[in-house]
Amino acid sequence: MAKSKRAFITGISGQDGSYLSELLLNKGYEVGGLIRRNAIGELGNIEHIKDDIKIYFGDLQSPESIALALLDFKPDEIYNLASLSSPFASFSDKFASIMITGVGALHVFERAKQIVPEAKVYQASTSEMFGVPKQVPQNEATPFSPANPYAAAKEFAHRMAVIGRLDRKQPQFISCGILFNHESPRRGLNFVTRKITAGVACIKNNKKEGIPLNEIGEPIVQNGKIKLGDLNAERDWGYSPDYVEAMWKILQQRQANDFVIATGEIHTVEDFVREAFATVGLDWKEYVVTDSNFVPPVQTGPLQGDASYAKKVLDWEPKTKFKDLVKIMVHYDLAKFS
Numbered sequence: 203m204a205k206s207k208r209a210f211i212t213g214i215s216g217q218d219g220s221y222l223s224e225l226l227l228n229k230g231y232e233v234g235g236l237i238r239r240n241a242i243g244e245l246g247n248i249e250h251i252k253d254d255i256k257i258y259f260g261d262l263q264s265p266e267s268i269a270l271a272l273l274d275f276k277p278d279e280i281y282n283l284a285s286l287s288s289p290f291a292s293f294s295d296k297f298a299s300i301m302i303t304g305v306g307a308l309h310v311f312e313r314a315k316q317i318v319p320e321a322k323v324y325q326a327s328t329s330e331m332f333g334v335p336k337q338v339p340q341n342e343a344t345p346f347s348p349a350n351p352y353a354a355a356k357e358f359a360h361r362m363a364v365i366g367r368l369d370r371k372q373p374q375f376i377s378c379g380i381l382f383n384h385e386s387p388r389r390g391l392n393f394v395t396r397k398i399t400a401g402v403a404c405i406k407n408n409k410k411e412g413i414p415l416n417e418i419g420e421p422i423v424q425n426g427k428i429k430l431g432d433l434n435a436e437r438d439w440g441y442s443p444d445y446v447e448a449m450w451k452i453l454q455q456r457q458a459n460d461f462v463i464a465t466g467e468i469h470t471v472e473d474f475v476r477e478a479f480a481t482v483g484l485d486w487k488e489y490v491v492t493d494s495n496f497v498p499p500v501q502t503g504p505l506q507g508d509a510s511y512a513k514k515v516l517d518w519e520p521k522t523k524f525k526d527l528v529k530i531m532v533h534y535d536l537a538k539f540s
């Protein structure tokens with residue numbers, strides 16, 4: 203029998219890491235991953251598959267922990283998904299953003315080069331690198347102009363990936379997926395989409411206790427209202443399970459390259475709010491207030507992706523439409539925050 207392929211995922215307990223693990227397990231891969239140890243020993247999004255994967259405790263800031271995991275697991279494919287993934291939060295800890303999201307990625311590339319030089323590496327790049335873009339929609343040729351510490355760190359990692367690929371002496375297979383926003387019920391509660399769907403669920407269920415906290419540590423619903431930043435901010439929102447399929451396809455290519463992954467559809471935060479409240483038959487205007495504390499110091503956008511290259515080369519297309527994405531998230535949260 204053919205030996206199964208082995209995939210190693212940093213950030214395996216995050217939104218994408220968990221869906222990617224499920225996809226790869228279904229394809230017959232052996233899956234291992236790096237997670238940060240937390241005081242209460244929770245595994246987050248991978249609790250339900252913990253017996254099917256190999257977990258290594260470590261940190262992107264500890265090259266030794268990455269090296270030990272790679273030495274033991276010897277992967278054929280490495281997906282570097284770990285990062286401090288909130289652009290908004292990156293303003294309040296710029297150094298951690300740079301050290302984890304930027305330098306941490308370089309640690310992964312360098313340890314992979316030493317220990318498993320034949321392994322193919324996927325780097326989780328982001329549409330946030332386009333910042334305030336010079337063209338709409340954005341594709342692989344659009345110049346980067348990051349507008350937050352997260353995006354600056356991701357641009358550094360992206361550029362180091364490209365340099366690793368070009369290295370004349372020891373070229374490394376490092377491909378970058380430049381993914382536009384993608385959401386799911388596993389999205390962190392400090393992101394606007396999940397904050398909205400959790401808030402809608404708490405309001406609809408008339409929940410008084412156990413309301414989750416928002417990105418600045420306050421209950422998402424206060425006095426029956428959700429506080430949001432800029433309702434006119436525009437994003438291209440897809441569904442995480444569709445996007446992890448693109449990650450896998452990117453590493454099945456013969457040559458390393460960069461790929462924009464997006465739906466190509468743009469919506470405002472207000473569109474998301476309206477759709478989420480409409481799902482439960484409520485008028486959003488009665489439940490939403492704007493608050494400048496939730497507007498980032500520097501705004502990005504409009505971010506709208508042109509994924510035609512991925513469609514052509516990877517034969518990848520997003521399957522889930524915007525309205526369905528919102529419904530999936532609201533229905534999940536109605537049950538979770540009941």
Ligand code: NAP
Nearest residue numbers: 213215216217218261262283284285287326328381383384
């Ligand atoms: P996520 O849910 O925030 O997952 C990120 C994971 O990284 C978490 O499990 C986190 O662990 C882990 N992590 C953070 N710091 C770490 C460290 N120092 N050492 C080891 N692990 C660490 O993010 P996601 O939505 O799955 O996104 C996956 C990747 O794609 C991220 O790199 C993100 O920046 C990038 N990306 C996401 C989007 C999107 O819209 N979702 C778009 C473009 C790119 P803890 O739970 O311990 O914090």
